[in-house]
Amino acid sequence: MIFRLLFLVLIWFGVCNAFAQTYVPGESYFDDNGYVEYLAGNLPIIITAPHGGLLTPASIPDRDCAGCSVVNDFNTQELARAFAQAVHARTGCWPHVIFNKLHRRKLDANRDIVEAADGNPDAESAWYAFHAYVETAKNQLLPQFGKGLYIDLHGHGHAIQRLELGYLLSKAELALQDATLNTPFYVDQSSIRHLAGNNVQGLSHAELLHGSQSLGELLAQRGYPATPSESDPFPDEDEDYFNGGYNTARHSSYQNGALDGLQIECNRNGIRDSMHNVLRFADSLSVTVMDYLGRHFFGSADGFLCGMSSTPPEISLLDRLLVYPQPYCYQFAVKKSRQAPPGNWTLGMYDFYGNLLEMHALDDNMELTLNPSPPGHVWLVLWVDGEMKGMRAIFRFCR
Ligand SMILES: [Zn+2]
Structure with a gap:
């Protein structure tokens, strides 16, 4: 199990590197x-x-x-x-x-x-x-x-x-x-x-x-x-x-x-x-x-x-928020796109029943990895400088 997780983590770094290039x-x-x-x-x-x-x-x-x-x-x-x-x-x-x-x-x-x-x-x-x-x-x-x-x-x-x-x-x-x-x-x-x-x-x-x-x-x-x-x-x-x-x-x-x-x-x-x-x-x-x-x-x-x-x-602000992979199976990453305007970005992750799971600040160049627990479809809600800018559904899809 540990090896499989390690393998996934390595794959994930591969994905992120591919992205940063x-x-x-x-x-x-x-x-x-x-x-x-x-x-x-x-x-x-x-x-x-x-x-x-x-x-x-x-x-x-x-x-x-x-x-x-x-x-x-x-x-x-x-x-x-x-x-x-x-x-x-x-x-x-x-x-x-x-x-x-x-x-x-x-x-x-x-x-x-x-x-x-x-x-x-x-x-x-x-x-x-x-x-x-x-x-x-x-x-x-x-x-x-x-x-x-x-x-x-x-x-x-x-x-x-x-x-x-x-x-x-x-x-x-x-x-x-x-x-x-x-x-x-x-x-x-x-x-x-x-x-x-x-x-x-x-x-x-x-x-x-x-x-x-x-x-x-x-x-x-x-x-x-x-x-x-x-x-x-x-x-x-x-x-x-x-x-x-x-x-x-x-x-x-x-x-x-x-x-x-x-x-x-x-x-x-x-x-x-x-x-x-x-x-x-x-x-x-x-x-x-x-x-x-x-x-x-x-x-x-x-x-x-x-x-x-x-x-x-x-392009809406929400489109400046990169989410990948989407849909996700094990975990997904979130970061601001290079064209994102400045400001204090905060992300809330909610389950589909509306319960807040996690809240994070999102700085420039920061890549946030999210593991919803329990895994399932979630909502991401974006605030910039305290003002809510919108929400996006992130689907879970493993098959
Ligand atoms: Zn074919």
């Missing part, structure tokens, strides 16, 4: 073992490639958990890299990209830690590094842009050659009437929950899923059929379809926050079957994603392209 857009950074790569960015876009790794170190035994998949998604690491390069070629800016470089036999970076690492400490540390880098990317882009898009990139082996976009809604849910899909009950289960209530044209949730300006339809119009989209609004009951996994649930606005996300499962023919097709699709995806961000998130490219931002979005 300055990242140069377009440069790659690695965890200690070189199993996870973070290509730093300066756009409000995060891509993860959890199933495209090729490393098979003998020191990590093959995962053999019951029912666990060990099959890689062919050419998805290459596709994520090609996407980043295509975006850079067109804009001069970089998306944030996180690669799991381990083969899925060693680590499945789209599962909870138990199934992901199958108990191996090196695989567990790679899992922590993978998610810490996603948090690092979030913690850079959200204070700057106020929102962003996360894509978890995969490849499927299903018979129908189309992109499967996963918004955490099932086939049956996608087939519901638009009026039903637009009710809070379904919006709250969606990985584009934040966008559904905050988009430039005031489109509804259903329109964003399968309307004429949905991501699926924009891709279909560029020659890459996708579901859901206007032309293929939902998969039929007897058709195979992936609706999003652990990463989409963990890192999208489904939990809370302003980072919308989805899983993109790429078919093989015409996309992943040759490097020529990988590059061609990466270029189309880059154009489509920039178009999508302009239409629905920022109104125009000026709002999000690096170095072109004329009027940075208004």
